[in-house]
Amino acid sequence: MTRQEISDEVWAVLEPLMPVPVGRSRPWTDHRLAVEGMAWKYRTGAPWRDVPERFGKWNSIYKRFARWAEDGTWEKLLAEVPSDQRPERSA
Numbered sequence: 001m002t003r004q005e006i007s008d009e010v011w012a013v014l015e016p017l018m019p020v021p022v023g024r025s026r027p028w029t030d031h032r033l034a035v036e037g038m039a040w041k042y043r044t045g046a047p048w049r050d051v052p053e054r055f056g057k058w059n060s061i062y063k064r065f066a067r068w069a070e071d072g073t074w075e076k077l078l079a080e081v082p083s084d085q086r087p088e089r090s091a
Contacts, residue, residue, distance in 0.1 A: 004036065005035075005036045005039035005040050005043065006032070006035060006036055006039055010081055011032055013080050013081065014035070014077055014080065014081070015031070015032070017076060017077055017080060018031045018077075019068070019071075019073055028064065029056050029060065030056075033055055033056055034055065034056055034060070034061050034064050036055055037051045037052070037055025037056060037058075037061040038061060038064075038065050040052065040055060041061075048061070048062045
């Protein structure tokens with residue numbers, strides 16, 4: 001088993017809030033895997049291109065991150081994460 005970036009408890013809250021593709025677009029790869037890749041990137045401070053392949057293609061993860069930032073998905077998701085599960089921010 002590999003280390004998870006996001007706990008099962010937090011994922012249980014986020015999963016039902018994940019956007020679904022509309023129209024005739026290609027289906028997205030697994031949301032959890034992509035979000036884990038995003039979390040890995042921000043936890044490590046690495047460039048997008050260095051996101052490990054186990055999370056999927058880095059450019060697909062980045063595009064999804066950017067789309068969600070633009071359409072307000074992140075604000076909706078983060079508002080649902082329990083405060084005791086949020087990482088502490090350093091000053």
